[in-house]
Amino acid sequence: MQTDTTTGAAITFDAVGKAFPKKGGGSVMALEDISLSVEPGTITGIIGRSGAGKSTLLRMVNGLEKPTSGAVTVAGRDVGAAGAADLREIRREVGMIFQHFNLLSSRTVRENVALPLEISGTPAREIAPRVDDLVERVGLQDFRNRYPAELSGGQKQRVGIARALATQPKVLLSDEATSALDPETTQTVLELLGDINRDLGLTILLITHEMAVVRDIASHVAVIEDGHIVEDGSTYDVFTAPQHPTTQSFLSSVTGVTLPHFIARQLRDTRPEGNAREVMRITFAGENATDPLIAEMSRDLGLQVNILAGAVEEIGPRPFGNLLISVDADGAEQARAFLERNQQRTEVLGYVG
Amino acid sequence: MSANLVNMLMEATWQTLYMVAVSTLLGAIGGLPIGVFLACSQKGELLSSPTVNKVLGVVVNATRSVPFIILVVAIIPFTRIVAGTSIGTTAAIVPLTIAAVPFIARLVENSIREVDSGLIEAARSMGATPMQIIRKVLIPEALPGITLGLTLAVVSLLGYSAMVGAVGGEGLGDLGIRYGYQRFMPEVMGLVVLILIVLVQLVQTIGEWIARRVDKRAPSNRGA
CATH class of the missing domain: 3.30.70.260 (ACT domain)
Incomplete structure (x- = not known):
């Protein structure tokens, strides 16, 4: 896929809205008028309380949710307008990691990492060396034939990261990837994400409810509340001069x-x-x-x-x-x-x- | 115990195993795809087609509502078309299979519904097609449950197979009725029951052993 060099941004949200149908008619607005641009190679954090709409926002980037108004583009391609086949192609360019890891319990570490490659139809002889590379990159070579039930939370998330990188995506989405981990493990996983961002030039969009995560790795941050972005900018500016009460309350918990x-x-x-x-x-x-x-x-x-x-x-x-x-x-x-x-x-x- | 009786018991055991094995196999071939479809075709699911799902659900329930002995006699004309005859052990496989398919379908459906929906989301995020998700995620992850379900189906079919004497299907149940009950030979009845108990124990033990082997979730089963 060609990167659209005219817009430059890795991900853009243009006046995006999302309404969910409500039981008994009508609809609930989960997101309203979201405009945000994520530059290539940056780590952008979206922070908000549960129910603020951040999860829906993230899922629009790989088309797990479709916007009801506005447009989401990844590397210049309109995700919401993509048909089934195009969407599968976009998804191979966008890796995703999850709060609960979502690893297959029936597959070993190597087999889990191989899954996206099998799905994309990569020939078996190319899968094996690439999987070994990825497993080594996340430091799990000694565990490569273990099953997820034998791994700690941090190790599981490393498998999740290796799996997300398997198809060599340009964008990585992180859905509360450290929320189920203890503080120490969180640090090591965040460091790994930072390394990947630097080494591969990968654009990372993460959602979290922890300001410490944003402080530790994000260069940019957007604060979301009730389906609106109430504040966004460089992490340093937002941390040192928060404008919105929600931002200030998030900050008091981390400072x-x-x-x-x-x-x-x-x-x-x-x-x-x-x-x-x-x-x-x-x-x-x-x-x-x-x-x-x-x-x-x-x-x-x-x-x-x-x-x-x-x-x-x-x-x-x-x-x-x-x-x-x-x-x-x-x-x-x-x-x-x-x-x-x-x-x-x-x-x-x-x-x- | 006469050599004749031993022969009869061995013959009957073989007939029972033959009927149950073939009907389980055919039942699984039919029940697995139906179960997968039932588990994935409600509104908003992978193969979303709510109407077909509902119709199929009604058919499955209807088949399962018919007492097996009535099913056996009710479908005699159908059995004759399929098996060429409506009498005998091979003919008895037809009603057994027809009872097995919806039973296995429901067991498979339940096992697949227990797979964490997060895994489906992860596979979708990798660009998997619905068929890839079914083949590479849902079925492998549901395999321990499906194995236990099939074990249950085999045990149930062993029970059902005792009733096919009504249409000339032989086997252990038929032997027990004709000799143990009608000719009043309690030793035959006792042996038939004993063999059935042993068979059920064996099936259950083997089924649970396979299920444990394929289940990588429990830390007690840390394979290589």
Whole structure:
């Protein structure tokens, strides 16, 4: 298949909508007016809660679901308009991995990896060497004749990845591929996906409900809620300057920076009479992210800064930090002005007496 | 025990095995595709054709509703067309097969419905055709269940085969009725029952052994 060089994008969603018929007439809109473009060779994460429509969105890329309006294209080919034979051809260019692995229990590791090749009609003498290559790439050469029941979750997902790569696709779809794995195994599977992305130039579109997955491997992210994309952009921008409340709530779970309970309990929205301290969140990002700004601020403005919580994160090679502090409410405005002069974002969380 | 009686028992056992083996084989040849079709042809499934599915389902249920002894006599004209005669052991294979096909079809359907739908989705995502999904995914994954289903079918057919004496089909059941009951030879009845018990045990044991061999899901069966 020729890659469409005029549009460039590996996957595009153009004003895509999906309605499901409802019992007793009418229909439910699962997705509405979705427009998104995935560049070749990138890893794009779609994050949303369960029921947000992300699974439907992913399944449109290989035609497991058809859009009811708009168009989905993969490498320039319209998936929704493709007939049965064209669709099978597109599917061989798009690998997919699953939350529950979906391996055949009756086949060994090698036989599972061989399945897509058998389906595509690859001659048997070509299947064997390619399967061995793939099994080695995912590090399972010692398990190649085992059955899935003998493997751990992480090993099963490696088989799933090898199988998805068997037909040498250009795009890999990941449906919550790490959601059934423990955190440590998740890391190794994500590293494998990152390696594949780099080595093969494979475009990866993944859906997840875990912001940590997005942080660890995705260069781009789209946040989906109630069938709409509420925010999208480069992962770094979205993490350091989230606009939508849904994004912010997803982020609070991953940055791990929350107020200590005893302060959260006392926190109120308006400034009380008399002595009060303002509680604010500072997001350090960009060039000054690693400068000792708090120390400078304290010295220059003569403010007593109380640090409540904080963490430094990394997205790719770029660090960003989150800090919760409180300062005397009288000096708070000055403090925020100082920080914003140094290109850091501040957010007032409330006041304590 | 007279040599004559031993001969009769051996002859009858052979006739029973012949009837059951041939009708199981023919029943599987007919029942397997019907079972696969029933499992894959409801609305929105791989071979979606809801009307045919419903009609076939009714036919299968109707056949299974007829008590076997009535089926045997009701289809005598049909048996005569197929087997050339309506009397004898070979003729008895016709009603046995007709009872076996819908029975095996339902057992196959149930086994296939138990295959995780995620596997079908995975195969579709690889660009598999419906026939490839059936051949390479559904049947291999359902094989342990299908094996146990066939075992059950063989055991049931052993029971059914006792009734075909009504149309001159011989075998163990017929021997038990004619000698054990009508000629009041309790030792013949006892031996017939004993042989049937042994046969059922054997079939069940072999069936379960094969099912375990083909079932790679259980960690206790970690093949090579």
